[in-house]
Amino acid sequence: MGPLVEDNKRIVSIVCARSSSSRLPRKHLLEALGRPMLGHLIDRLKAVDSIDEIVVATTDSPSDDILEEFSIENEVGVFRGSEDDVLGRVLAAAEHFEAEVICEVTGDCPIIDPELVDQVNRTFLRNSVDYVNNGRGGLPDGMGAQVYSTAALKKSESMTTAPLDREHVTFHIRRNPELFPSIYIAATKATRWQSLGVTLDELDDYEFIKKIIEHFGPGNQLFSCEEMINFLKGNPELLDINQHVKRKGDT
Numbered sequence: 001m002g003p004l005v006e007d008n009k010r011i012v013s014i015v016c017a018r019s020s021s022s023r024l025p026r027k028h029l030l031e032a033l034g035r036p037m038l039g040h041l042i043d044r045l046k047a048v049d050s051i052d053e054i055v056v057a058t059t060d061s062p063s064d065d066i067l068e069e070f071s072i073e074n075e076v077g078v079f080r081g082s083e084d085d086v087l088g089r090v091l092a093a094a095e096h097f098e099a100e101v102i103c104e105v106t107g108d109c110p111i112i113d114p115e116l117v118d119q120v121n122r123t124f125l126r127n128s129v130d131y132v133n134n135g136r137g138g139l140p141d142g143m144g145a146q147v148y149s150t151a152a153l154k155k156s157e158s159m160t161t162a163p164l165d166r167e168h169v170t171f172h173i174r175r176n177p178e179l180f181p182s183i184y185i186a187a188t189k190a191t192r193w194q195s196l197g198v199t200l201d202e203l204d205d206y207e208f209i210k211k212i213i214e215h216f217g218p219g220n221q222l223f224s225c226e227e228m229i230n231f232l233k234g235n236p237e238l239l240d241i242n243q244h245v246k247r248k249g250d251t
Helices: 037-046 062-073 086-096 114-126 150-159 163-167 171-175 203-216 225-234 236-241
Strands: 011-016 053-059 077-081 101-106 131-133 146-149 182-184
Touching (some): 037 114, 037 203, 053 086, 225 236
Parallel strands (some): 011 053, 011 101
């Protein structure tokens, strides 16, 4: 690997999570191997060398007090802000924790691959761009990460008040590549399975993800995307658990 362009940039991973999900309330605290789903995600992000700090960005609703408590117990940062203006919440969290670069992962991705997250971070650091995304290149749904500069998000935030832009943090950035130079990373042959959903939207997703985590067990809690794919290809009956779930899609 060549030298990083700006390897001294402070990267903060911001995890958006809230308790009041319409489809599966308090989903982040459902357990597998005795560990809440949010805990599995935090463990995986802690394994990413290029991340300097992890912050859970939740809402100021009293129902999210429990997520603040969990974050403190797990020794990660926590920031609370607007439930609807997620863009504003993420930007405020980034500024509060002095992030130069934001690595955004949703709380719905409890088994995201640390190596894939690291790849997105390092691609950002090696290139003069505002935004890098690996979630549109064929990976399973639930393995995606977005990395962008805090300066780019601040610029985007100042340019739009549209509700969709405020709800979906990088929607405005992604719609305007001429203003925000971007890179989209394609999945490798070994990690490509775009129709596979390992994101935590509904109860059947939880049952599916729980079985995957339990298969690898405490001896391999940081299993990779490729290992997961190989396991599921060998046990295709498991796909029946959640393949009917309708995804909202990446707006």
